[in-house]
Amino acid sequence: MPVKTFGSAVYGIEAITITIEVNISGGTKYHIVGLPDKAVSESLLRIESAITNSGYRMPRQKIVVNLAPADIRKEGSSYDLAIAIGILAESEQIESSFLHKYLILGEISLSGNILPIKGALPIAIQARKEQFKGIIIPKANAREAAIVNDLEIYGVESLSEVIEFFNGQKTPKRVIVDTRDEFYHNINNYESNFSDVKGQENIKRALEIAAAGGHNVVLIGPPGAGKTMLAKRLPSILPPLNLHEALETTKIHSVAGKLAASDSLLTVRPFRSPHHTISDVALVGGGGNPQPGEISLAHNGVLFLDELPEFKRTVLEVMRQPLEERRVTISRARFTIDYPASFMLIASMNPCPCGFYNHPERECVCAPGVVQKYLSKVSGPLLDRIDLHVEVTPVNFSELASDRKAEASEVIRERVIKARQVQAERFAESHDVYCNAQMTSTSVREICKINAAGQVLLKKAMERLGLSARAYDRILKVARTIADLDSSEDIKIEHLAEAIHYRSLDRDGWAG
Structure with missing residues (x-):
């Protein structure tokens, strides 16, 4: 049974939830389907290096990653983290029982560090509409996403942090922003007069x-x-x-x-x-x-x-x-x-x-x-x-x-x-x-x-x-x-x- 994780794509200023299905079977090649662009197609090379450098194993079998809906073009590197977690869950290296509760977003470097993405705010707004429990997101984008209330926002800096979170070993510090306080505190902060x-x-x-x-x-x-x-x-x-x-x-x-x-x-x-x-x-x-x-x-x-x-x-x-x-x-x-x-x-x-x-x-x-x-x-x-x-x-x-x-x-x-x-x-x-x-x-x-x-x-x-x-x-x-x-x-x-x-x-x- 393929493992599912969830990412998001931004079109205009609105977000669409993307379902990422990962299936591992007999064979030797890696495949990404669902209209990926070049950045998405190259993600498996980044992911392989990041998984290895984080102390985990990249399966040496046929891996098929499907990005649904398949008729929407997927662009950018924000799917890296969700694909990596899907591969680790499908190969039973991490617990997958509550993957469906979280949106997972972030670009992965070869060393396993999580790099920022674009569009965190519309993604968070859409996640709340679709009643996700929370978002795993690069630390640099965490405050931006946290202005949406009723969502658990976890800012992460490495792939290892995300693996530990889903394995129940360690939970990153939740990012909380008081939107109204932030808004009214800075509303008149103009440098020129x-x-x-x-x-x-x-x-x-x-x-x-x-x-x-x-x-x-x-x-x-x-x-x-x-x-x-x-x-x-x-x-x-x-x-x-x-x-x-x-x-x-x-x-x-x-x-x-x-x-x-x-x-x-x-x-x-x-x-x-x-x-x-x-x-x-x-x-x-x-x-x-x-x-x-x-x-x-x-x-x-x-x-x-x-x-x-x-x-x-x-x-x-x-x-x-x-x-x-x-x-x-x-x-x-x-x-x-x-x-x-x-x-x-x-x-x-x-x-x-x-x-x-x-x-x-x-x-x-x-x-x-x-x-x-x-x-x-x-x-x-x-x-x-x-x-x-x-x-x-x-x-x-x-x-x-x-x-x-x-x-x-x-x-x-x-x-x-x-x-x-x-x-x-x-x-x-x-x-x-x-x-x-x-x-x-x-x-x-x-x-x-x-x-x-x-x-x-x-x-x-x-x-x-x-x-x-x-x-x-x-x-x-x-x-x-x-x-x-x-x-x-x-x-x-x-x-x-x-x-x-x-x-x-x-x-x-x-x-x-």
């Missing part, structure tokens, strides 16, 4: 509006004006993650293998800043063995694209659909995977190649037409999806030398949270809309109503700036957010005027 920023009050105001409504932002200004410094502090004024968002974000980082051994739960909003040489697949996700891209790693957080025009145009264009739909669908011949991608986009750019076009003090040295060519690297449809275009001017010496303490992130964050609470009540009956930036065109017509004076102002702005229908909606959404920050039920003309002001790249002065 807006109090560090001298001057730039108008830019802070724009970022406060962006945070309050979940709007995308592009910062345009010369080198050294503080664009990157401001962008890095945006997460510190966003509302804290709730526990559901923290779990969802942690799952994505777990699948991508981005969690450190000391981490169990991501408690602060992610901030991702990919280099401008990134490929489109690395940005949106995919590949032969699909993995989440940077936009999914920024889920529930901020994606910062520094020097926006330097990114390849194809890379920026593939981001247009995820910006609207807040998810990425990776399709292959045999399967389709969805990755969530609800993020705030904040981009920065110089106004021209030399960086000093429209600078108040320094002269631009770019040739005629170069500014327009530089700005045209960022397509109009992408800019339409960015709600706020904000000019960043250099900070003067008196502000830099001032001892006056700037407003702290905590103070700004309170106003943002208050505005988000208003939006939460407004969209309480909507399942996919949580903030003003996510409103549909239908919702904009219903919620963002303006008076006759506002209609006249917006009409003039539309005609003068040549704004698209999408830009019209963006202005109304931003105006609604400004009104929420002002605790106003109606969108007043001053709210609308401020929202129109945040369309810098649509103005005549940016034509080059």
Whole structure:
């Protein structure tokens, strides 16, 4: 009778339990069946060495390992430990009576050490759904898996520890994490603060509006004006993650293998800043063995694209659909995977190649037409999806030398949270809309109503700036957010005027 152990495979951000059957019979060859990839096929060579170096015997007979369901492709090295335990149990070197109660996961080195895997959190969530008693997992992944309660999590460092556990000789120390305590203890641990920023009050105001409504932002200004410094502090004024968002974000980082051994739960909003040489697949996700891209790693957080025009145009264009739909669908011949991608986009750019076009003090040295060519690297449809275009001017010496303490992130964050609470009540009956930036065109017509004076102002702005229908909606959404920050039920003309002001790249002065 073949011995069964249980492992797990991760597809997208969900896990599927894999049954590993091991049968030993007369013969001399080793076989793994059930659509294994190269890493899985090579596992028996690693396992043979690990078993021998751990002081046990590798059977010199025909070994057939079946990974079920057989029609799902098995990838990676996380099945090593479960296969090794199955072989030892089938050859009666360890007790097999309670193997069925545990998921067993881990890559094995030639010496028998257990190496980390990816996707421990979604695997643990699925194990609890299927009522497994516990998980045997590499020690480096134990805290990550332990945030799922009602499961026994044992972090192991060697094959010998697992054998001793199943033989009843020695039980590893159980890893226990108080999820709520961990979450609430670290929820405000941001290294950067807006109090560090001298001057730039108008830019802070724009970022406060962006945070309050979940709007995308592009910062345009010369080198050294503080664009990157401001962008890095945006997460510190966003509302804290709730526990559901923290779990969802942690799952994505777990699948991508981005969690450190000391981490169990991501408690602060992610901030991702990919280099401008990134490929489109690395940005949106995919590949032969699909993995989440940077936009999914920024889920529930901020994606910062520094020097926006330097990114390849194809890379920026593939981001247009995820910006609207807040998810990425990776399709292959045999399967389709969805990755969530609800993020705030904040981009920065110089106004021209030399960086000093429209600078108040320094002269631009770019040739005629170069500014327009530089700005045209960022397509109009992408800019339409960015709600706020904000000019960043250099900070003067008196502000830099001032001892006056700037407003702290905590103070700004309170106003943002208050505005988000208003939006939460407004969209309480909507399942996919949580903030003003996510409103549909239908919702904009219903919620963002303006008076006759506002209609006249917006009409003039539309005609003068040549704004698209999408830009019209963006202005109304931003105006609604400004009104929420002002605790106003109606969108007043001053709210609308401020929202129109945040369309810098649509103005005549940016034509080059």
